[in-house]
Amino acid sequence: xxxxxxxxxxxxxxxxxxxxxxxxxxxxxxxxxxxxxxxxxxxxxxxxxxxxxxxxxxxxxxxxxxxxxxxxxxxxxxxxxxxxxxxxxxxxxxxxxxxxxxxxxxxxxxxxxxxxxxxxxxxxxxxxxxxxxxxxxxxxxxxxxxxxxxxxxxxxxxxxxxxxxxxxxxxxxxxxxxxxxxxxxxxxxxxxxxxxxxxxxxxxxxxxxxxxxxxxxxxxxxxxxxxxxxxxxx
Numbered sequence: 001x002x003x004x005x006x007x008x009x010x011x012x013x014x015x016x017x018x019x020x021x022x023x024x025x026x027x028x029x030x031x032x033x034x035x036x037x038x039x040x041x042x043x044x045x046x047x048x049x050x051x052x053x054x055x056x057x058x059x060x061x062x063x064x065x066x067x068x069x070x071x072x073x074x075x076x077x078x079x080x081x082x083x084x085x086x087x088x089x090x091x092x093x094x095x096x097x098x099x100x101x102x103x104x105x106x107x108x109x110x111x112x113x114x115x116x117x118x119x120x121x122x123x124x125x126x127x128x129x130x131x132x133x134x135x136x137x138x139x140x141x142x143x144x145x146x147x148x149x150x151x152x153x154x155x156x157x158x159x160x161x162x163x164x165x166x167x168x169x170x171x172x173x174x175x176x177x178x179x180x181x182x183x184x185x186x187x188x189x190x191x192x193x194x195x196x197x198x199x200x201x202x203x204x205x206x207x208x209x210x211x212x213x214x215x216x217x218x219x220x221x222x223x224x225x226x227x228x229x230x231x232x233x234x
Contacts, residue, residue: 001030005040008032009078016080016142020056022048023074025063045069080144081106082229087132087160088150089117092175095218096148097122103222110135110160111151133159141167146225148205149174158187165197171228173205173221202228 001009001021009032012019020033024042031040033052038044044052047069055061061077064070084100086093089111100107107125110132111117117127128135132149141147147164149157152175164172165188176184181203188198206220207227226232 002041005030005032008039013078013080016083016140016144018056018059018077018079018144020052020061020078021076022052023076025072025074048073051075083108083139083142083145084225085110085136085139085141085145085147085164086150087111087148087157088152088175089113089121089127090150090152091214092150092217092221094121095215096221097125099218099222101125103226105146108135108139111156131159132156133163136160136163136167141169143168143170145169146171146229147173148221148225150205152176152180154184154187158184158191161188161201162191162193165193165200171202171225172200173202173224175205175217176203178204 009019009021012034017034022031022033022042022044029042031038031042031044033056048064048071051064051070052075055075056077059077059079061075064073064075066072082105084105085108086096087110089109093109097107097109101124109117109122109125109127110130112129112131114129117129119127141164147160147169149160151157157174161174174184185198202224206217207224209220211217211220
């Protein structure tokens with residue numbers, strides 16, 4: 001791989017941007033394909049580009065079989081792991097964190113209350129005691145990130161939501177009843193968010209499976225995050 005292409009791939013990884021290294025097997029010429037563009041010394045045809053983007057979307061590399069306007073190409077997909085940001089080191093989070101880790105997520109727990117957000121309660125994942133809006137700004141939320149607020153405290157949840165709702169995250173969920181969410185909507189409207197932005201929140205959070213215990217609620221949340229990520233009905 002040429003240095004310029006390697007640098008571009010490393011830059012994409014640093015920014016958590018999915019990318020595919022495409023190699024023409026006959027010549028060794030290569031291209032780096034990202035969702036919004038491509039670079040390198042290999043020019044792709046329209047059908048080739050479409051096929052590569054399909055593999056990039058599915059996060060599955062492989063070899064393109066020769067067809068009309070498609071050469072034998074090897075596609076190596078580099079997709080950063082999805083990320084789950086949990087605001088609130090509560091009991092639900094204690095169940096949700098290991099489930100999300102087993103599902104392949106990089107997990108970040110955000111809670112300024114140090115007595116709750118401890119390494120002992122959340123071993124093996126990133127824990128930050130920054131104020132939620134500051135933490136989310138520092139994380140540079142992207143399209144492979146989901147945000148779930150669980151504190152049930154407007155002083156903690158609302159600042160996080162204000163940041164998440166204006167970021168390209170693929171999922172936003174917030175704990176609370178319909179009555180609680182109605183009050184939340186009023187507060188966010190007063191903070192200047194539009195109906196379209198606020199409408200991105202899944203609330204009450206999680207699929208309606210009749211969950212009651214913290215563990216069951218965690219199951220319902222992760223199921224809904226998965227459904228949204230995979231494009232299924234939620």
